[in-house]
Structures are given as structure tokens and as C-alpha cells.
Amino acid sequence: MADNFIQEIIEKDLQTKKYGEKVHTRFPPEPNGYLHIGHAKSICLNFSTAAKYGGKCNLRYDDTNPVKEDVEYVDAIEEDVRWLGFEWDQRLWASDYFEQMYEAAVELIKKGKAFVCDLSGEEIRAYRGTLTEPGKESPYRNRSIEENLRLFEEMKAGRYGDGEKVLRAKIDMASPNINMRDPVIYRIAHASHHNTGDKWCIYPMYDFAHPIEDAIEGITHSICTLEFEDHRPLYDWVLREVGWWPQPPQQIEFARLNLTNTVMSKRYLKALVEEGAVEDWDDPRMPTIAGIRRRGYTPEAVRNFCEAIGVAKANSTVDISLLEHCVREDLKEKVESRNVIFDPIKVIITNYPPGQSELCEIENNAQAPEMGTRQVSFSRELWIDGADFMEEPPKKYFRLFPGNEVRLKGAYFVTCTDFVKNEDGSIKEIHCTYDPETRSGNGFEGRKVKGTIHFVDAATAVPVTVRQFDYLFVENEQGEMVANPDNIKVSTAYAEASLAAAEKGERFQFFRHGYYVADSKLHTSEKPVFNEIVGLKSSWKPAK
Ligand code: ATP
Numbered sequence: 278m279a280d281n282f283i284q285e286i287i288e289k290d291l292q293t294k295k296y297g298e299k300v301h302t303r304f305p306p307e308p309n310g311y312l313h314i315g316h317a318k319s320i321c322l323n324f325s326t327a328a329k330y331g332g333k334c335n336l337r338y339d340d341t342n343p344v345k346e347d348v349e350y351v352d353a354i355e356e357d358v359r360w361l362g363f364e365w366d367q368r369l370w371a372s373d374y375f376e377q378m379y380e381a382a383v384e385l386i387k388k389g390k391a392f393v394c395d396l397s398g399e400e401i402r403a404y405r406g407t408l409t410e411p412g413k414e415s416p417y418r419n420r421s422i423e424e425n426l427r428l429f430e431e432m433k434a435g436r437y438g439d440g441e442k443v444l445r446a447k448i449d450m451a452s453p454n455i456n457m458r459d460p461v462i463y464r465i466a467h468a469s470h471h472n473t474g475d476k477w478c479i480y481p482m483y484d485f486a487h488p489i490e491d492a493i494e495g496i497t498h499s500i501c502t503l504e505f506e507d508h509r510p511l512y513d514w515v516l517r518e519v520g521w522w523p524q525p526p527q528q529i530e531f532a533r534l535n536l537t538n539t540v541m542s543k544r545y546l547k548a549l550v551e552e553g554a555v556e557d558w559d560d561p562r563m564p565t566i567a568g569i570r571r572r573g574y575t576p577e578a579v580r581n582f583c584e585a586i587g588v589a590k591a592n593s594t595v596d597i598s599l600l601e602h603c604v605r606e607d608l609k610e611k612v613e614s615r616n617v618i619f620d621p622i623k624v625i626i627t628n629y630p631p632g633q634s635e636l637c638e639i640e641n642n643a644q645a646p647e648m649g650t651r652q653v654s655f656s657r658e659l660w661i662d663g664a665d666f667m668e669e670p671p672k673k674y675f676r677l678f679p680g681n682e683v684r685l686k687g688a689y690f691v692t693c694t695d696f697v698k699n700e701d702g703s704i705k706e707i708h709c710t711y712d713p714e715t716r717s718g719n720g721f722e723g724r725k726v727k728g729t730i731h732f733v734d735a736a737t738a739v740p741v742t743v744r745q746f747d748y749l750f751v752e753n754e755q756g757e758m759v760a761n762p763d764n765i766k767v768s769t770a771y772a773e774a775s776l777a778a779a780e781k782g783e784r785f786q787f788f789r790h791g792y793y794v795a796d797s798k799l800h801t802s803e804k805p806v807f808n809e810i811v812g813l814k815s816s817w818k819p820a821k
């Protein structure tokens with residue numbers, strides 16, 4: 278059963294045996310930056326679609342532009358694809374096909390379908406016309422085939438400087454589709470290429486190279502984003518005119534992923550790194566796959582998100598809270614909870630003997646009892662959350678205040694007897710008494726309390742650095758995305774002792790606070806550092 282229009286096309290092609298039994302897709306990143314969540318959508322789509330029909334998916338580096346690309350990004354790209362849970366059939370480089378692309382260009386010249394043009398880039402643009410006016414033919418358009426072959430050969434041999442000549446397809450300067458008005462298919466660039474070195478000084482343009490790359494690899498369905506819809510006639514023209522493939526691939530366009538509060542262009546993300554607005558490409562605030570991995574998102578959550586948003590033929594913007602919702606849903610029954618105290622206040626249990634301590638049993642995940650329990654220590658001095666005490670509580674405040682009794686989760690009922698302030702008016706410590714009868718697990722039913730709060734034992738607590746994040750971008754009143762300077766809050770919290778032993782990348786629910794992950798770079802058992810993954814409450818509402 279087809280889940281979307283792309284699968285419908287594939288199923289029809291399988292029925293008519295257009296490509297026999299074959300389904301072959303590819304993910305074609307340009308190695309000029311780290312992958313982002315938008316690429317995740319394309320990765321999930323290409324790899325899952327192939328998998329669904331027992332087909333194959335290649336990872337192909339689109340490295341036809343010698344100056345912008347950097348192999349530095351290659352390892353990162355592969356790590357990201359694998360992290361998402363996919364494995365490519367073959368790993369290929371578009372630059373390995375430069376020879377065939379050159380031959381294809383020569384073939385077009387021989388057919389009278391391509392010519393060498395001496396117009397400058399600016400002149401070509403001026404001759405191109407507009408959406409409402411046809412273009413003007415280049416004065417070099419009617420060069421003889423022999424002359425074109427000679428000049429193209431000379432371009433290849435390095436006789437000319439950058440921009441001096443280009444090779445153009447000879448199509449139709451009056452076409453309503455500007456892409457078909459004698460597009461440039463080869464240009465001169467005297468630049469070293471990471472793969473081919475100085476072998477070439479002419480490089481194919483994307484619109485010429487891409488269909489050939491697809492065809493050489495035997496791709497059946499070349500899935501790309503909507504901006505390329507107007508380029509499809511050129512994609513088909515190249516494959517038809519070169520004519521080497523009896524059943525050439527077909528390009529299918531889908532709507533790219535846009536997310537609220539998120540900027541996704543590699544160029545822009547690179548600028549954030551270079552300006553120092555973020556630590557690096559894998560900063561947990563970044564929408565890169567490396568960033569969301571370090572942030573603690575799971576590959577399952579990202580895949581579920583890509584599934585949930587589906588594949589559409591019209592552009593739209595997805596609310597980022599849907600992605601966060603998928604992360605929360607995935608973590609909910611997967612991770613253990615830990616007591617961590619934010620904005621700590623000291624509590625002294627005045628009737629608990631100094632020097633004594635005991636272990637209390639706490640469930641690891643209230644929603645998943647099979648995850649068992651752990652022991653936390655309890656003694657005379659504890660830390661509780663700043664938000665769990667009020668000197669003068671409003672109505673319906675059931676946590677700690679003078680005279681009130683609450684349950685300390687996993688331990689005892691305690692009653693606040695009084696408190697001490699610092700000189701600046703802040704709370705220095707709270708004094709409570711505990712009732713030994715009420716120990717959790719003893720089946721005490723004498724009386725009920727309305728509030729339950731959590732604690733950590735001050736004697737064994739470990740200070741941990743917690744990093745809470747906000748979006749890098751917010752929408753202003755005009756609906757424009759602007760930088761949000763207030764995007765990180767770093768504080769120290771007190772955690773139950775076991776958290777120091779967390780492994781890098783290990784995830785927890787900080788009880789009542791949210792989901793957190795031990796930072797994959799900064800965390801050590803001496804200096805624990807945790808990143809907020811996502812809060813506990815969802816602001817995402819399904820559309821009615
Ligand atoms: P950017 O503009 O962010 O740099 P790009 O399109 O130039 O992205 P490529 O490396 O050329 O990046 O893209 C590899 C593949 O990922 C392409 O097939 C492209 O269509 C797809 N892709 C890129 N961005 C998105 C997005 N936001 N949503 C879906 N697919 C995307």
C-alpha cells in the first residue's frame with residue numbers, strides 16, 4: 278500500500294515494469310557542511326522508500342563544485358546517516374564520473390545540441406530574458422560542430438581563463454521555462470578538486486551533472502525538493518539527448534522541510550559557527566543532525582517525526598513542537614528518572630539523628646514499572662527545589678510552607694516548623710520534622726497529604742552543571758525570524774549521587790524538570806554536565 282504520492286509512482290512503475298523489479302534511490306549531499314534536520318527528512322524518505330520495495334539507496338557525494346567542498350564534512354555526513362539508522366548500498370562520488378560527463382558533453386556538441394559561448398556571465402544573464410519576455414540568442418550559437426569541438430577541447434586543455442568561455446546546451450531561447458534557454462552546462466574553473474586534483478579545469482553544472490550521475494548509477498527514482506520542479510524538463514532533456522540509457526531515471530519533487538524557530542541553510546549554519554554564535558556544528562542548539570544528537574534527541578524520534586510529517590507536494594512550515602513531541606514520546610518509557618534539585622534550598626530534619634542515614638527505594642520510571650527501582654540516600658540534611666517552598670503560599674499551593682506537611686517522594690512525611698533567612702532576605706534553610714511511621718512502603722494510612730516533593734541527600738549530593746536551551750531564532754512581531762540572544766541558561770543543580778556515574782550520551786528524566794542527557798563532549802564523572810533535551814510538557818496540539 279502506497280503511503281504517499283512518491284510510493285504511488287513507484288508502485289505504478291513496478292506494475293508496468295518500467296524498471297523491471299528495480300527501485301533504486303540515492304541521497305546526494307554536497308559535502309559543504311553538516312547535515313541538518315531537513316536532510317534527515319530526505320534521508321528517511323530515500324532510504325525507507327527503497328527499503329519498503331526491497332530496493333537500494335546510494336550515498337552519493339555531489340562534489341562537482343571544486344571550490345566549495347571539503348572532505349572534512351564527509352565523515353560527519355556518514356556518521357549522521359548511520360546514526361539515523363540507515364546503511365547505504367554504495368558510497369559514490371559524482372566526481373568519479375567527470376570523464377563520462379565530458380564524453381556526454383562532446384556527444385551533445387556532435388549532435389549540434391551544445392555550443393561554446395564567449396558571452397560573459399553578465400551578458401548571458403542579460404540575454405536570458407525574463408518570465409514575460411523571451412531571451413535573445415547568443416551570437417556564438419551557430420558555431421560549427423567542428424569549431425565547438427575544438428574550442429571545448431581547448432577549454433579542457435586550459436587554454437582559457439575562468440569565465441572566458443562556457444559550454445551551453447542549445448535548446449530554446451523562447452522557452453517559457455527559463456531553465457531551458459540555452460543553459461550553461463560546463464564552465465571553466467582553474468581550481469584543484471579534492472578528488473581529481475588538477476586533472477580538470479572545466480566542471481559540469483549541477484543541472485547537467487545530476488541526471489548523468491543518476492543514470493550512471495541506475496537510479497530509478499531521483500527524489501529532490503520542489504525548487505527543482507522547473508529544472509525537470511532540463512533533467513529529462515539531458516538524458517534524452519545524451520541518449521545512452523534506454524530507461525533513464527525520473528525526477529520526483531517533494532516539499533522540503535521547514536520548521537518554526539529554525540534556520541536550515543548550510544550556508545547560514547556555517548556562518549553561526551564561524552561567528553562564534555554557537556560552539557560548533559554540533560552545538561546542542563543547532564538544527565544539525567550532530568547538534569540534535571548531542572542535544573539528546575534519539576534517532577527513533579527523528580524517524581518518527583519524519584514519518585509523522587509525511588511527504589507533500591506543497592511547501593509548508595512544520596511546528597517545531599511536533600519534533601519535540603516525538604522526542605518526548607520516545608523517551609517517556611525508555612529512560613530512568615533521577616532526582617535533581619534546581620535552585621536548591623537546604624532542609625534540616627531536626628528530629629532525625631545527626632550522622633545517621635538510610636536508603637530509600639524509588640521507582641525508576643513511574644510509567645514503566647518493569648524498569649525497576651533504585652536506592653537513594655536520606656539523612657538529616659537534604660536539598661529541595663526552590664519552587665517547592667513558599668513563605669506565604671497562595672491558595673492551592675500544596676508544597677512546603679510553614680506548618681504544612683508534605684510527602685518526600687520515596688521517604689517520609691515532613692512538616693515545616695520554621696525557616697531561617699539570609700541577610701539579603703533569601704531563604705537560608707528550612708527546618709522540618711519527620712514522622713518515622715510514614716516511611717514509604719510501610720503502608721501508612723493514618724493521614725493523607727496533598728503535596729509530594731522530591732529531594733536529594735545533602736551529604737551525598739553531587740553538583741552538576743545543567744544547560745537549558747531556548748531557540749536560536751524567534752519570530753518578531755513582523756513575522757520575521759530574528760536571532761534570539763537569550764538561548765542558553767547554565768546553572769548548577771544538586772543531583773543524587775548516581776548521576777556522576779552517567780555515561781556520556783546517557784539520557785534521564787530529571788524528575789519533574791524534563792529530559793536531560795550527559796553531554797557527549799563536556800561530561801565527566803568529576804564535572805558532570807547535562808543538556809536539557811526537552812521539557813516535560815507538550816505545547817504541541819494535533820490539528821483538528
Ligand atoms: P542547504 O540549502 O541547506 O545547504 P542543500 O539542498 O544545498 O541544503 P544538499 O547537500 O545539496 O543541501 O542536499 C542533499 C539532499 O537533501 C538534496 O536532495 C536536498 O533536496 C535535500 N534537502 C536539503 N534540505 C532539505 C530540506 N529542508 N527538506 C528536505 N530535503 C532537503
Ligand code: MG
Pocket residue numbers: 307
Ligand atoms: Mg546544495
